[in-house]
Amino acid sequence: MxxxxxxxxxxxxxxxxxxxxxxxxxxxxxxxxxxxxxxxxxxPIFQDTPIINVKFANSEIDIINNGDNFDNRTSPIESFEVLNSGVKEVSFGSPSINQIKRLEETSQVTNAESLYLNLWQRNIEMSGNEIMQNLEDNIEGGSVQILAKIDASGELIDSQILISSGSQALDIMAIDILKKSAPFQEFDSSMLAEYQVLEIVRDWNFSSVLN
The missing domain is CATH 1.20.5 (Single alpha-helices involved in coiled-coils or other helix-helix interfaces)
Known part of the structure; x- marks a missing residue:
């Protein structure tokens, strides 16, 4: 089977x-x-979009009394210490209500000033990028050095071009961006204890705008 x-x-x-x-x-x-x-x-495809980048200019710190001669100004800095963050904190002598402080690349700044500068720069770059992206005319890129004079309430009281980009259109646009970015932050108490006016000198670097 x-x-x-x-x-x-x-x-x-x-x-x-x-x-x-x-x-x-x-x-x-x-x-x-x-x-x-x-x-x-x-x-996202990275395209050549117009940008503005703001950097410190190459200079030194200036503490200027309104009644002093520009050539004879002094810096009443008594001491400074390097903080853990890498920012240098500056201790000044007796503050004057008429005192003006200028901040440039090699300036030693307090924590409050470092924060203020970061906010100031961010505000300008945001406004500048928006303005440049809406331009109808072509503009060649370049660098311009600008002095911005700000009072304690954050108002822009003066602006000057210290070093021109060589392009009148670019220089005018840079000043226009600065004015449209104002007002800025008010000074905090530690800044007010030392001065009433802040001068910020920076190099503004622009990329080309080709429409």
Missing amino acids: SKEKYIKKPSSRALTFNKSFLLSIIFHSILLFGITITAVKNL
Whole structure:
């Protein structure tokens, strides 16, 4: 008597399940692939957008009394210490209500001044980038050195171009950006204890605007 091997045939339910599982894998693979392609396709493309970058100018600190002669001004700095943040804190002599402080690249600044400068710069760069992106005319890039004179309430009371970019259009736009960025932050109590007016000298670097 021959023995027949018993072969169990897969049930229709198993076939249906396997087919559904396979279709599900294919569907999700296509979906995942499509999402990946879409994400890659929509990645931002870095274009040559106009920017303004503000840097400290190359100069030294000046503490100026309004009644003093410019050539004979002195810096009544008694001491300073290097803080952990790398910012130099300056201790001044007796403050005068008429005193003006000028901040430039090599100026030693307090923590309050460092924060003030960062906010001032961010405000100008945001305003400047917005203005430049809406320009209709082409402007060649360049660098211009500007002095901004700010009072204790944050108002811009004077602005001067110390070193021209060589382009009248760029110089005018830089001053316009400065004026439209005002008013700025008010001085905090530690700044007010030393001076009533702050002069900020910086190099403004512009990229070209080609429309």
